[in-house]
Amino acid sequence: MPDIVGAHEAQDGQQPVRESFGSRLASAMATRGPLCVGIDPHPQLLADWGLNDDVAGLERFSLSVVEAVASLAAAVKPQVALYERHGSAGMAVLERTLAAAADADVLSIADAKRGDIGSTMAAYADAWLRDGSALAADSVTLSPYLGFESLRPALDLAAQNGRGVFVLALTSNPEGKSVQHVGGSNSVARGIVNAAASENQRYSGVLGSVGLVVGATIGSALKDLDIDLGPVRGAILAPGLGAQGATPADLRSTFGAAYPTVLATSSRGILAAGPTSAALRAATQETLDSLRAE
Numbered sequence: 295m296p297d298i299v300g301a302h303e304a305q306d307g308q309q310p311v312r313e314s315f316g317s318r319l320a321s322a323m324a325t326r327g328p329l330c331v332g333i334d335p336h337p338q339l340l341a342d343w344g345l346n347d348d349v350a351g352l353e354r355f356s357l358s359v360v361e362a363v364a365s366l367a368a369a370v371k372p373q374v375a376l377y378e379r380h381g382s383a384g385m386a387v388l389e390r391t392l393a394a395a396a397d398a399d400v401l402s403i404a405d406a407k408r409g410d411i412g413s414t415m416a417a418y419a420d421a422w423l424r425d426g427s428a429l430a431a432d433s434v435t436l437s438p439y440l441g442f443e444s445l446r447p448a449l450d451l452a453a454q455n456g457r458g459v460f461v462l463a464l465t466s467n468p469e470g471k472s473v474q475h476v477g478g479s480n481s482v483a484r485g486i487v488n489a490a491a492s493e494n495q496r497y498s499g500v501l502g503s504v505g506l507v508v509g510a511t512i513g514s515a516l517k518d519l520d521i522d523l524g525p526v527r528g529a530i531l532a533p534g535l536g537a538q539g540a541t542p543a544d545l546r547s548t549f550g551a552a553y554p555t556v557l558a559t560s561s562r563g564i565l566a567a568g569p570t571s572a573a574l575r576a577a578t579q580e581t582l583d584s585l586r587a588e
């Protein structure tokens with residue numbers, strides 16, 4: 295497998311090399327700031343926005359969020375389950391939401407949390423990471439709890455296509471500990487972090503395309519488990535800000551020296567400001583300002 299370079303570099307007589315997801319994300323975080331806006335069309339939020347809990351409401355909600363935040367956020371993260379609950383028509387709205395994000399020039403993270411045995415994983419990779427797939431996103435969230443290596447088809451397809459993945463390491467929910475903390479100083483989560491670090495060695499540039507998910511709510515877990523995020527060289531997607539109670543100050547104290555690689559993500563905390571574009575933009579800007587404040 296050739297090295298994935300951090301930027302476009304045309305070689306004589308060949309197709310330009312595709313810019314990696316890690317490189318595209320690093321640029322977006324540098325120019326726009328370290329915030330991803332989650333698109334979570336919960337029934338209650340649809341109602342609060344004066345929309346029905348149906349496919350038309352879902353589409354209006356999703357496209358409004360993309361339109362409002364695309365120029366401010368480094369990425370948007372549609373939560374797949376909230377489209378799936380509307381059946382095939384809901385998944386079609388997700389396809390149009392991902393296309394709208396691409397048209398609006400904001401990176402997409404499909405929050406699908408996929409993970410399966412290798413042969414089936416190849417099909418999930420095909421759905422979310424293949425050029426020309428209706429559901430193709432810039433990146434997808436993956437669950438490594440069938441074993442990190444089971445994710446191989448997605449890791450390789452992402453690398454080939456300039457796309458990325460975010461692998462769950464330490465999740466924001468309290469139950470995550472019962473799996474992820476097992477092993478103490480040689481924890482399951484530490485194994486995932488090390489595997490991501492080694493995977494990113496195939497990428498040059500500031501950030502590799504294999505990110506991790508580490509919740510903003512995990513408190514002292516990185517210290518307790520003796521986990522160093524420094525060698526990962528991938529973005530750390532940190533959910534938990536806002537609705538789950540974490541603050542920008544928590545992010546700084548939790549991540550310490552790794553904070554510059556953290557991409558904070560907030561869904562309900564920003565979406566509750568809707569439905570107007572102005573209010574969504576103000577909430578996004580306010581969150582960005584608080585993430586940048588010392």
Ligand SMILES: O=C(O)c1cc(=O)[nH]c(=O)n1[C@@H]1O[C@H](COP(=O)(O)O)[C@@H](O)[C@H]1O
Binds near residue numbers: 334467507533
């Ligand atoms: O992968 C995720 O995005 C994720 C991982 C995790 O550990 N915790 C977590 O909350 N998430 C997602 O992040 C979003 C958080 O939403 P809010 O709590 O409304 O900001 C939801 O879509 C969750 O599915």
